[in-house]
Amino acid sequence: MKRILIALAGGILLGTIAAPYAKLPPLTEEEKAAAAAKKEKDAAEKAKAAKDLSAAQDRAVANYKKNKGEKGATAAGATAQPKSQPEAASAGATQSGATKPGAGHDEAVSPSRDLTRKEAQTEMPTPAQANDHSSTARETVPSGR
DSSP states (O other): OHHHHHHHHHHHHHHHHHGGGOOOOOOOHHHHHHHHHHHHHHHHHHHHHHHHHHHHHHHHHHHHHHHTTSTTBOTTSOBOOOOOHHHHHHHHHHTTTOOOOSSOOSSOOOTTSOOOHHHHHHOOOOTTSOOTTOOSSOOSSOOOO
16 A cells, blocks of 8 residues: 555656646647737737727716816716706796605705704714614514514
8 A cells, every 4th residue: 555655656746847847749830820810819809999998088088178167067077957947947837836756956965064864864874884773792682583
């Protein structure tokens, strides 16, 4: 048994020493042509991606320059277009004086302003903030299961 293990260990050792010196057979003409075609295809794809990126960057710069001075511009470059008075009046008339459903994004609100009482109660905790309704401690009252 020991002889088998010694022979096996010697074979593995010899294989690990000889492996870096092994040479692959030379490429055939077909393999060389395929490698060259793949290299050209990859270069063309890379050039197209660079061209698309450049065009997208140019559009983003043009959009930024176009909207830079307008009030209500966001970081992404989109602008909030406030309704003019006649449009707002006509929109209210079509709903027959009913309040608008939804979140009410009619007026711009600064994210750094103080929260209202209702907003403070319903605000989600930040990632590093502990949640008041959860704890790692075990429950003292049985949950009824």
